[in-house]
Amino acid sequence: MATMVLVVEDDNDISLMLKELLSGQGYEIMQAFSGTEALLCMEKRVPSAVILDLMLPGMKGEDVLRTIKEKYPHVSVIVSSARDDVQTRVSLLRAGADDYVVKPFDTEELLARLEAVLRRSTENGEAINSAGAKEVLAYKNLRIYPENFQVQAAGQEVSLTKREYLILELLMRHPGKVFTKSNIYESVWNEEFVGEENAVNVHISNIRQKLAKVCPDENYIQTVWGIGFKMG
Numbered sequence: 001m002a003t004m005v006l007v008v009e010d011d012n013d014i015s016l017m018l019k020e021l022l023s024g025q026g027y028e029i030m031q032a033f034s035g036t037e038a039l040l041c042m043e044k045r046v047p048s049a050v051i052l053d054l055m056l057p058g059m060k061g062e063d064v065l066r067t068i069k070e071k072y073p074h075v076s077v078i079v080s081s082a083r084d085d086v087q088t089r090v091s092l093l094r095a096g097a098d099d100y101v102v103k104p105f106d107t108e109e110l111l112a113r114l115e116a117v118l119r120r121s122t123e124n125g126e127a128i129n130s131a132g133a134k135e136v137l138a139y140k141n142l143r144i145y146p147e148n149f150q151v152q153a154a155g156q157e158v159s160l161t162k163r164e165y166l167i168l169e170l171l172m173r174h175p176g177k178v179f180t181k182s183n184i185y186e187s188v189w190n191e192e193f194v195g196e197e198n199a200v201n202v203h204i205s206n207i208r209q210k211l212a213k214v215c216p217d218e219n220y221i222q223t224v225w226g227i228g229f230k231m232g
Contacts, residue, residue, distance in 0.1 A: 003118065004047040006030045008038040008064065009080070010056055018051060021107055022114075035059030039067060043140055046072055049118055051110075054081035054092075062095060069096035071141040071154055076117040080105065137172045139231050142211070142220055144172055153214040163188050164207050167200075171221065171231050180228040204229060 005027045009015040012033075019029045030047060032038035035056050050068060054061035061079070068077055079092050082103040089100050098117040101110055137144040143152045149165050151158045160168065166188045171179065181200040182193040189199075204221060211220055222232030 003049070004028045004030065004045065005114070006032060006038060006041060006047040006050045008032045008035065008050060008056065008061075009053040010034060011053070014053075021111070025111060033057075035061065035064035035067075038064060039071075042068070042072060042075075046138075047075060049076040049078065049114060051078050051080055051114070052097075054079055054083065062092070065092065065095050065097060073155065076120075078110075078113055078117060137169065139172050139175055140218060140220065141215065142172070142218075144169055153211050153218070156214045158210050158214060160207065160210060161203075164203050164210075167203055168207055168221075171229065175231040178224045178227050178230045183228065 003026075005022055007015055007018045007022070007029060009018060009031075010033045015031055015033065019031060022029050030041050030045070032041050036059050038050070038052070052061055052065060052068075056064065061081070065077055065079065068075060073096075076098045077096065078099045078101060079097045080101050080103060081088070084102045092100060098120070099113045101113060135146050137146065141154045144150070144165075145152075146169060149160075149162075151160055151165065151168065167184055170184065170187055179187075181197050184200050185191070185193040188203075208221055211218070220231060222230055224230060
């Protein structure tokens with residue numbers, strides 16, 4: 001599968017140039033023309049890297065960078081800007097930028113920097129795995145670590161009961177699947193379902209409330225009326 005790169009650039013000509021350049025190198029490209037649009041794109045599909053213009057309409061590029069790094073810390077971000085002062089570079093690197101290119105940039109340099117941040121990301125992942133990395137389930141900014149039953153939303157730990165955790169893990173292992181209340185009850189309680197709808201409903205409600213305390217604007221578990229629940 002091709003490596004996904006999100007280009008966040010409000011200048012149509014530059015955005016098109018980057019799309020053609022990166023597509024020609026085998027990358028899969030998503031385009032966004034504002035910070036808000038970029039974050040919406042990332043909710044649908046998380047890229048491996050982001051090329052982020054600093055001067056964007058609406059939400060500032062610096063705020064977009066911080067949000068990306070809070071929600072998706074593993075995603076590499078290269079900031080693109082006409083500003084070339086040391087203070088700007090340092091502040092952005094401290095805010096989480098993986099690299100910085102100055103406009104007008106040389107396309108070969110940009111490609112080299114993109115390859116470098118992606119390579120570092122891969123090497124870091126391999127280093128973690130070689131050290132005994134645990135399985136991680138991911139959905140939007142939600143992360144589950146099954147080996148120690150840990151749940152994080154936007155990097156913050158969420159405390160769930162055993163059954164709440166098992167329900168969430170079941171849904172996250174199959175994010176596109178709709179689970180009936182019978183499916184959930186029999187999987188989590190290990191008992192035959194005999195109309196115990198309220199038990200499932202209460203646990204789903206508790207999970208939603210706990211996640212909402214951390215990320216009130218996110219909707220993780222979708223009710224499919226007349227059928228059951230799924231991630232969505």
